[in-house]
Amino acid sequence: MIHLIPAHFAHRVSTYPIDGYVSGEDWVAQLPRLLAELLDEWELEPVAPTTAGACSIALPVRLLGSGRDLAGVSGEAVLKVTWPHPEAASEALALQLWNGRGAVRLYRADPARFAILLERLHPRDLSSVPVDTACEVIGDLLSRLRRPSHPRVPRLVEYAERQAVELRRAPPVIPRRYLDQAAALAGELVTREPLEETLLHTDLHFENVLGAHRAPWLAIDPKPMTGDPAFEVAPALWNRSDELGTGAEIRGSLRRRLEIICERAGLDEGRARAWTIVRETDNAVDAAQDPHGRNRVSLAVVIIKAMND
Ligand SMILES: Nc1ncnc2c1ncn2[C@@H]1O[C@H](COP(=O)(O)OP(=O)(O)OP(=O)(O)O)[C@@H](O)[C@H]1O
Numbered sequence: 001m002i003h004l005i006p007a008h009f010a011h012r013v014s015t016y017p018i019d020g021y022v023s024g025e026d027w028v029a030q031l032p033r034l035l036a037e038l039l040d041e042w043e044l045e046p047v048a049p050t051t052a053g054a055c056s057i058a059l060p061v062r063l064l065g066s067g068r069d070l071a072g073v074s075g076e077a078v079l080k081v082t083w084p085h086p087e088a089a090s091e092a093l094a095l096q097l098w099n100g101r102g103a104v105r106l107y108r109a110d111p112a113r114f115a116i117l118l119e120r121l122h123p124r125d126l127s128s129v130p131v132d133t134a135c136e137v138i139g140d141l142l143s144r145l146r147r148p149s150h151p152r153v154p155r156l157v158e159y160a161e162r163q164a165v166e167l168r169r170a171p172p173v174i175p176r177r178y179l180d181q182a183a184a185l186a187g188e189l190v191t192r193e194p195l196e197e198t199l200l201h202t203d204l205h206f207e208n209v210l211g212a213h214r215a216p217w218l219a220i221d222p223k224p225m226t227g228d229p230a231f232e233v234a235p236a237l238w239n240r241s242d243e244l245g246t247g248a249e250i251r252g253s254l255r256r257r258l259e260i261i262c263e264r265a266g267l268d269e270g271r272a273r274a275w276t277i278v279r280e281t282d283n284a285v286d287a288a289q290d291p292h293g294r295n296r297v298s299l300a301v302v303i304i305k306a307m308n309d
């Protein structure tokens, strides 16, 4: 019997407090039954061990019975089940809107149970590809993913309006002037022209891009929003941070990643830098609440400085 729920995943998720739906502990307690029901109802058979993310598990499966044709010749798919929280609530809707263009294909979904059945992609992700090339891939994917959004997807304007208030009130975990700058930018960015609003993949980092059969690379795990596409660049700057170099090199490495992605995706660098400042300030405030978050706060300051200079 393939092991379905990794112990470290159950342990970690059990610590999550309710974020709109159910506590991590209560959800983990229901998870064995939820998985068994989904495997039964959707006629799936596990074929490989589960991969655990921060909030979800992804289980490779074979489709049995009447649904077989969904998955093409391989007959395989991945069942992803997520601990219910707002960021994940419109994942299925976004994947449905992309309909396989630049992103993993969605075979079926049960939004109420935060369960989706996905095209099975390769285990290989962009973290093993040289970083400049990986940034080119991310820039190209961002331009492929650009399309109109849907009214049910959360709006970036609302996130920005919240940040404009909360960052100004936040404790000085990083120098006050950065908090104030980020709060001001959050307010300005959503009123400053041009106000192009598209469906956004707000978490396009190297591990959320997997190799595939039908395209060299496809995006997974979108944490969708509707708004300014320049918002999408930042995760490729704060991930793979051990490859940024040291001292004066860091600024150059960050600016190079930003330039490559903006060039490939046709984005305005100034807006991408400004959104990165807002997002990294938000990340710093979150990381400061985590007893192990000190290095993350320092990284945020380095990135904010590099975006300013
Ligand atoms: N369609 C797929 N095909 C193959 N593997 C997949 C697929 N979807 C997810 N995975 C694997 O499961 C892992 C977790 O998936 P995903 O990134 O969607 O979940 P998550 O919990 O939202 O992740 P994160 O930790 O980034 O928040 C991926 O990194 C990947 O290794």
Ligand SMILES: [Mg+2]
Residues within 6 Å of the ligand: 053, 207, 208, 221
């Ligand atoms: Mg992920």
